[in-house]
Amino acid sequence: MVISPGPGFRTLGRMASTPPRDPDGPDEEPRLVKSAQRTIQLMEMLGAARGPITVAELRERTGYPRSSLHQLLHTLIAMGWVEQTPDGSAVGVGSRALLCGTAYLDRDPALPYAIRTLELIGDATGYTTHYARLDGANVMYLATRETIEPRRATSRVGRELPAHATALGKILLAERSAGELAELLPEPPLPALTEHTITDLGELLADLELTRERGHSLEREQNTPGLGCVAVAVSYRIPATDAISCSLPIDAATDEELERVAGVIHEHAAKLAARLRAEGIR
Template identity: 50%
Template sequence: MPESGTGRGAGTGVRRADAGVRGVKSALRTVALLELLAERADRPARLDELAEELDVPRSSMYQLLRTLTDCGWVRTDTTGSLYGIGIRTLLTGTSYLDGDARVRAIRPYLDEASDALGETIHLARLDGPHVVYLATRESHEYPRTISRVGRRVPAHAGALGKALLAERPESELPLAEGALTARTQRTHTDRAALLADLRRVRERGYAIDREETVTGIAGFGFALRCDVPAVDAISCSVPVARLTDEHQDRVVSVMREIRTKVEALLSPASGAPDWR
């Protein structure tokens, strides 16, 4: 009897490079497992949970977990019954950032925006229906929210993602199938409402997130038009309790200036890889 496949893969970041190329089952299964463990973060999983979630036979899941544990991609507790993401994934993620010339080039401008505004500044990249934080400069005025590097947030649920979605035709939006998930009570879960908001983003030239990602925090997102359509965006997050009209105007002015500087710097470089 053939083994079950990794049915969950289509709902994660697992992607086929070419529609006509058949995926390698073991590779897809490994990626789906690592992504599931990464999503769980500080919630370790048991063997049976992982096998059920990924629709994989228990014996096959055990063998895969043991292999990845031996290689450092998965870690287990002293009883050998709980599994979590391993340190090798951190090394790989760090290599991604270290190898990205654009991220290195933008970092000083994040510092400039942070110094000018005293608020939290982000750089993120669109990844399917999500945005992934690539760099952050934290404000010292309020506690950390969800802005750690590597965090994935639904693109429809915040200023960074909406700024990037607005760069695309409505017929080509990379939104997940089904209902839009809510991060707070203010997140757009209705597609018609989201599309109306994206039209306003296009008109004003930047996105506004009023407690749609984190309760108590407003965000202002600006797509970096270094690609067509844009794949990276910067944003500024401000506690709504101290977001006056004057401060909002200042945030928008500074972030527009930073965007202009970054876009002028990052014209396409001859010989640079055209990552897809």
């Protein structure tokens, strides 16, 4: 029961009750559900961790009070979205989360076509091929067609890499206006994955301009030592959100070879886009 205070004061606690929030964001969200937010944040934190992490560490990182955290974890464990290590000392993402997350792939009508295209490109070039989508400032791998030597480290479906450090990302960034880029990209300096990653914004913009003229994007060891990449956008949306790439061992990544591979990808990507448009997939 709340005693309504004197004149002028009708707030219950809504104004003063934003302790752990961005004080800079002036845009008030239309009342998000705190428990739901925390639930999701917990899952994301568990997902971002290398392996199982202890409850104490979770508490530290989230700042949630002990009892609140325990209640949430109990709920998530009961539902199979969080699992405990056999000794019960640490927690990690559970199998139900995998089941649900991969449903994202099923939902995507473009993917079956994309996968077929990857097969064709893989056969034609002999290199590992990827299909990815721009997700904020990152690219997310949606499908992979490995060659004999699997490079699991970088290719797993569902993984994200910074867009500016990948050929896939750069061809997609090249479709955006300067304003969109400013909103999309993180504050410089851009994070570096290798010593070749472009970290300077001006340099990136110049590279994007070259990419636009060229029609495909290139990258040499900018995200993974020993690998080079060439990517082409799949234009079934404007701006394009999806792209296809081939990864080459750095020794094979000569200008001529990259050019040749780019041609192959271009051809298949154009056919794929035409097919998607024709199927009404937007």
